[in-house]
Amino acid sequence: MASAAFEEIVEDFEFLEDWEDRYRHVIEQGKAMEPLEEALKVPATKVDGCASQVWLHPTISDGRFHFDGESDALIVRGLIAVLRSLYNGLTLAEVVAVDARAELERLGLNEHLSAQRSNGVRAMIERIRDTAAAQL
Template sequence: MSNPFGTEITPEEIVDTLGFFDSWEDRYRYIIDLGKQLPEMDDAKKTEDRIVKGCQSQVWIDHWVEDGRIMLNVDSDAHIVRGLLGVVMSAYNGKTPTEVLAFDIEGFFEELDLIKHLSPTRGNGLRSMVQRIKALAEAHS
């Protein structure tokens, strides 16, 4: 099964790693680095049907099903948003539709202390990304 990071990065590892940093500036750098590890999306895939509405930046989510698991390819025109997509990918990529729908993403965001450190529009965009992925999971369940 393909993994966007080349190695398995779990939500727990992201929580642990972010816990090492004292400042949110350092945490933002780590999140941006997560985004840099994501594979580039082919420009031909950056189509209107893959764009996520409700995001301040442009965000595209492509998906396919492989061995009953939802595989995601994501991109954004903003570095921090690519990083946030990396955080979301750790929770959802390569999971079954049932696992995607069962994952407590709000609890994960709370554990990261993430939402309150984002602007309201960025937080809404993050939730729009999650809603899109959950809708894809529902369509395949």
């Protein structure tokens, strides 16, 4: 069920031998994202449960889910980019149906993130799923 963009990341990870290279790749994904407009960094878009500052701004257009995001931590910004590749462009029903944990496990992220980072990723996924479910 993963998008083509996410499958591309999975393929990239298969070529990267060690976790440090993968970690750098995630960071590069985040650096490639457009920054979130300052006006969108408000309490309503802030994600609680993350050790870093995280904002997610979802939009729904033509029945498709999209979100932009920002963080003050490079690795978290990269994780936002990975989640964007997983969810952006899906229908609302598809967003709710994605098994994000299983998809991220394909990247080996689950065993290489600190407990705080893992909690933050879960909080972001929960926000994404809740937003999509509320629009169904």
